Amino acid sequence: HGLDPDRIICGVGSDEVLQFVVQTFAGPGDQIITTEHGFSMYPILARMVGATPVTVPEDMRRVDVDAILAAVTDRTRVVFIANPANPTGTMLTADELQRLIDGLPPQVLFVHDGAYTEFADGFDGGASLVDRHPNVIMTRTFSKAYGLGGLRIGWGYAAREVIDVLNRIRQPFNLSNAQMDAAQAAVLDREFTDRCIALNARMRDRMRQSLVQMGIGCDESFANFVLARFDSPDTAAAADAALRADGILVRRVGGYGLPDALRITVGDEDAVTRVLDCLGNFMQGRAQ
Ligand SMILES: Cc1ncc(COP(=O)(O)O)c(C=O)c1O
CATH class of the missing domain: 3.90.1150.10 (Aspartate Aminotransferase, domain 1)
Incomplete structure (x- = not known):
């Protein structure tokens, strides 16, 4: 992917990276924004750390940028969207994504969940957004396009400062050699x-x-x-x-x-x- 390895964190599925995010950035009294038909793990993860999930409406099964921005308060810590989304399959345009990020306060972490990136022709999964914005993390997985869901391999890419704090709560041996070898073989078999x-x-x-x-x-x-x-x-x-x-x-x-x-x-x-x-x-x- 041409990315800086020092800004990548690996997880037992991308779910684990999402878990690191909530554990690190949110807790009791904080709010985490998710959307009407968003991936079911987001509100579960929010509750897991005692934060409050705030679910905003979508517009005809598409993420609604204005609804997200209207829901931001001084207690908002994290915004989760999957893009492409599960289970709707819909996707925001590059302009909509940019407008969302531009509208978020810099202290809110925007999680761009790219579990389905590979299926969206020519999309970089949000990597260039991460490079332009220190409050964006992209998550990716081997569970979908690579067909390795049962092996549980995912990763995240963000600013060095974000990856550094996520790494502090990651167990040192969270992924086995077998997982890493399988991921490497899969990613090289273009x-x-x-x-x-x-x-x-x-x-x-x-x-x-x-x-x-x-x-x-x-x-x-x-x-x-x-x-x-x-x-x-x-x-x-x-x-x-x-x-x-x-x-x-x-x-x-x-x-x-x-x-x-x-x-x-x-x-x-x-x-x-x-x-x-x-x-x-x-x-x-x-x-x-
Ligand atoms: C939108 C989305 N994000 C993340 C995941 C988690 O994938 P994994 O933990 O297998 O990488 C899924 C799996 O269904 C998903 O649909």
């Missing part, structure tokens, strides 16, 4: 990763187009899943049951404030065909 990312982009387009044609709502996704929106929570539950009966497991996302939706991972050609065939039959059955 050809394989590029192939996976290109396939994901093609299959993601196909899924979205087909879902929309079937009358299922689907925003443009910049991640490795799409969010399929049905006309009601009951329909989403019935679609989930139909998929399950065909041996296909997707994610119900009622806990994310999206009870009428299912998050469906983008698979390879055969997997995507199976999902679309099943949902096509399901929607046809309902229309009759």
Whole structure:
């Protein structure tokens, strides 16, 4: 990635880096801003250190910069967003991101969670933002594009001063040699990763187009899943049951404030065909 190794911290999954952030920068009486459909770990991490999670509305399943800025108080310590976001798959533009950072007081740490960076074509995951702003940390993971979720390898990149304080609470041997070796092999195998990312982009387009044609709502996704929106929570539950009966497991996302939706991972050609065939039959059955 062409980054300064002294400004990188590794974690047992990027979750551990997020945990270091809250442990270091927030505590009782402090506020941590997250967004309406944001990643479920953010409010959990806030509570873990006794801070108060403040959840702000999104605008049609996209992070709303103005809502975040309006929620900042003198007790705000950290702002979390995932970009691309989970489970919506949506993404802020570079201008929106810049406006958010420019609007934050310098003592608020902005966490740009880049778990899905690799799937957003040409995006640096926020590295250049970190280089311009000492109050921004980018987190990244081997759990998504590299397919190594079970191995638990993540990392963060920030100003030296931020990395230095995070390192003070990191256990010295948090990652094993096996984890580090696997990460190194994965990151060096560019050809394989590029192939996976290109396939994901093609299959993601196909899924979205087909879902929309079937009358299922689907925003443009910049991640490795799409969010399929049905006309009601009951329909989403019935679609989930139909998929399950065909041996296909997707994610119900009622806990994310999206009870009428299912998050469906983008698979390879055969997997995507199976999902679309099943949902096509399901929607046809309902229309009759
Ligand atoms: C937005 C986001 N951030 C962070 C993570 C944590 O990933 P890991 O701890 O496996 O690196 C996930 C995993 O689902 C995620 O969706």
